[in-house]
Amino acid sequence: MLAILVPFAGMLIGFVFGGGNAQRVALATLAAGLAIAIAIANALAQSGKAVVYILGGWMPPLGVALRADGLSVVMLLTVAVVICGIGVYARADFGTPSGVKEARAPLIFWLLLLAVWGSLNLVFVSGDLFTLYVALELLTFAAVPLVSLDGRTETVRSALRYLLYALLGSVLYLLGAVLLYGAYGTLDIPLLAARVRPEPAAWAALALMIAGLLAKTALFPLHLWLPPAHAGAPAAASAVLSGLVIKGSWFLAMRLWFDVFADVVTLPAAQTLAALGAAAILVGNVVALRQTRLKLLIAYSTVAQIGYLFLMFPLATGLATAGLDSAMAVNGGMLQAISHATAKAAMFMAAGLVYTTLGHDRVADLRGVASALPMTVLAFALAGASLIGLPPSGGFLAKWLLISVAITTAQWWWALVMLVGGLLTSVYVFIVVVRTLAPAHVGWNPKTTVPRYQQAAVLALALCSFLLGAAVLCPVDVTQIGRTVSRNTVLP
Amino acid sequence: MNGPTLFGLCAAALVGFGLYGLIVNPQPLRKIIGFNIIGSGVFLLFGAIARRGAAVGMGGDPVPQALLITGIVVAFSATALAVALLLRLFDEGGLVTLASEAPPTKTTADPPDA
Numbered sequence A: 001m002l003a004i005l006v007p008f009a010g011m012l013i014g015f016v017f018g019g020g021n022a023q024r025v026a027l028a029t030l031a032a033g034l035a036i037a038i039a040i041a042n043a044l045a046q047s048g049k050a051v052v053y054i055l056g057g058w059m060p061p062l063g064v065a066l067r068a069d070g071l072s073v074v075m076l077l078t079v080a081v082v083i084c085g086i087g088v089y090a091r092a093d094f095g096t097p098s099g100v101k102e103a104r105a106p107l108i109f110w111l112l113l114l115a116v117w118g119s120l121n122l123v124f125v126s127g128d129l130f131t132l133y134v135a136l137e138l139l140t141f142a143a144v145p146l147v148s149l150d151g152r153t154e155t156v157r158s159a160l161r162y163l164l165y166a167l168l169g170s171v172l173y174l175l176g177a178v179l180l181y182g183a184y185g186t187l188d189i190p191l192l193a194a195r196v197r198p199e200p201a202a203w204a205a206l207a208l209m210i211a212g213l214l215a216k217t218a219l220f221p222l223h224l225w226l227p228p229a230h231a232g233a234p235a236a237a238s239a240v241l242s243g244l245v246i247k248g249s250w251f252l253a254m255r256l257w258f259d260v261f262a263d264v265v266t267l268p269a270a271q272t273l274a275a276l277g278a279a280a281i282l283v284g285n286v287v288a289l290r291q292t293r294l295k296l297l298i299a300y301s302t303v304a305q306i307g308y309l310f311l312m313f314p315l316a317t318g319l320a321t322a323g324l325d326s327a328m329a330v331n332g333g334m335l336q337a338i339s340h341a342t343a344k345a346a347m348f349m350a351a352g353l354v355y356t357t358l359g360h361d362r363v364a365d366l367r368g369v370a371s372a373l374p375m376t377v378l379a380f381a382l383a384g385a386s387l388i389g390l391p392p393s394g395g396f397l398a399k400w401l402l403i404s405v406a407i408t409t410a411q412w413w414w415a416l417v418m419l420v421g422g423l424l425t426s427v428y429v430f431i432v433v434v435r436t437l438a439p440a441h442v443g444w445n446p447k448t449t450v451p452r453y454q455q456a457a458v459l460a461l462a463l464c465s466f467l468l469g470a471a472v473l474c475p476v477d478v479t480q481i482g483r484t485v486s487r488n489t490v491l492p
Numbered sequence B: 001m002n003g004p005t006l007f008g009l010c011a012a013a014l015v016g017f018g019l020y021g022l023i024v025n026p027q028p029l030r031k032i033i034g035f036n037i038i039g040s041g042v043f044l045l046f047g048a049i050a051r052r053g054a055a056v057g058m059g060g061d062p063v064p065q066a067l068l069i070t071g072i073v074v075a076f077s078a079t080a081l082a083v084a085l086l087l088r089l090f091d092e093g094g095l096v097t098l099a100s101e102a103p104p105t106k107t108t109a110d111p112p113d114a
Helices: A002-017 A021-047 A068-093 A104-125 A130-145 A153-184 A189-193 A202-217 A226-232 A235-260 A265-287 A294-321 A326-359 A375-388 A394-408 A413-437 A451-474 B003-024 B028-052 B060-094
Strands: A051-054 A065-068
Touching: A002 A021, A002 A104, A021 A051, A021 A068, A021 A104, A021 A130, A021 B003, A065 A068, A065 A104, A065 A413, A068 A104, A068 A326, A068 A451, A104 A130, A104 A153, A104 A235, A130 A153, A130 A235, A153 A189, A153 A202, A153 A235, A153 B003, A153 B028, A153 B060, A189 A235, A202 A235, A202 A265, A226 A235, A226 A294, A235 A294, A235 A326, A265 A294, A265 A413, A265 B060, A294 A326, A294 A394, A294 A413, A326 A375, A326 A394, A326 A451, A375 A394, A375 A413, A375 A451, A394 A451, B003 B028, B028 B060
Parallel strands: none
Antiparallel strands: A051 A065
């Protein structure tokens, strides 16, 4: 409960005080929120069951419950860590200049950062579908203005396009939720999971809701809004959008697929979803190779990485159909999400620092950056290594788990797609890193010096992603704590 | 065919029209109106479900009514945000399109293309 309340309270307090105080309030809230996320994780680990909070004392189905199970807690922690990293980085970019009482962009950035964080927390802990709808809308409303933060016509256009896609997504989701209520009489996730049966109402609701969430997660072919929106936003905002906001709607899709519709989903449906994911990987990576601007390259890389997130659906469904434990596939998907969140945030922030140093971000003219910003280039390389899937990074562990499951369930084609995707990703990561390592022209000086702590924040996040392979040492299968759905579902 | 069924079919028709309008029209304002029509369809469907799920002697199931009021408020604020962006786009450019292949912007530091 506090995880949701604190960021929003921080945002309102910041709004009231305004000006330069917004930044201080935001930074204090970041620290508090991180502590709360760790406390929730602790409570979960100690009790071994999901942490439940009933709002107002009204039990479901009339009331609303907030449930933090293993999946939620993992995402809560990831988001808290990444937002803290972004907050530290953004102090330099969005500090209100001294002598100015209130500047528009910094104030809005800090307020929206807290709003995005609160909405994400709400998405992760909501226990019923309508609260999830509200959380999804909050997330969209907080994320869209971040795109157009600098006020240029092009970014306003990208923001409007993003908003329209996102609204289409949420209204389709709402229609699915309405159908579910009409058919089963409740929207509470555990109760609904017990009542859902494979029948036309459930199929229609599943199709609508997943389609809506695909629009919000920018899975191919509904990805057209993402590259201009994420490339046009300022670097810290792109990091939030690409790393975290996408994960919110993806998490919801996972929640629906595995917890609510576990009896309804079939392997062919999951294969369709993953086919779109595979197309996203191939299309996103190939188009990224052709980009001339670094931020657009990273944005198309996001389009590709989102495809990986959806490859876990047929793998987990395949395991469930065979009566085996689907934990490995779910863990693979979660690891992919976490490592992508940290890596992509680090990459966008690195691109921002490159732009500040060079004055442009053309990939062809990146020479001299490595000598000016060594920590940043290292961070970019480490983040890229995680996206490619080199050991010991989190991306490697995620791909390892997913490929093992693909072989186990005799769906070898997904393994092939993942390997090809990794190869294509490595091409553009190497291009960028090699270009930055070229020596600068004689007498070239950086446009502005970048503060050390910004580079340190970027490097810290990239290291998180790179060293996430150590999660294999984690003794408890965290993501399975509190999962109410039986994992041995056999379809009729 | 009783009342709720008729309203439900009407809601389905609205969703269909709205979806067609949202996807087919290139102008952003028409897309926003399409989104509103879909929203109206969804809320109408929810209302029909509320009537159908009413307990004996009661007018309607109160839970969907509460949810749909929330939904209306959310859709309203979404429309407000979209229209605000639209107005801003008009103020800046004088012309409102959502060209889907918008070329990347050039900063003043970029040299002219070779």
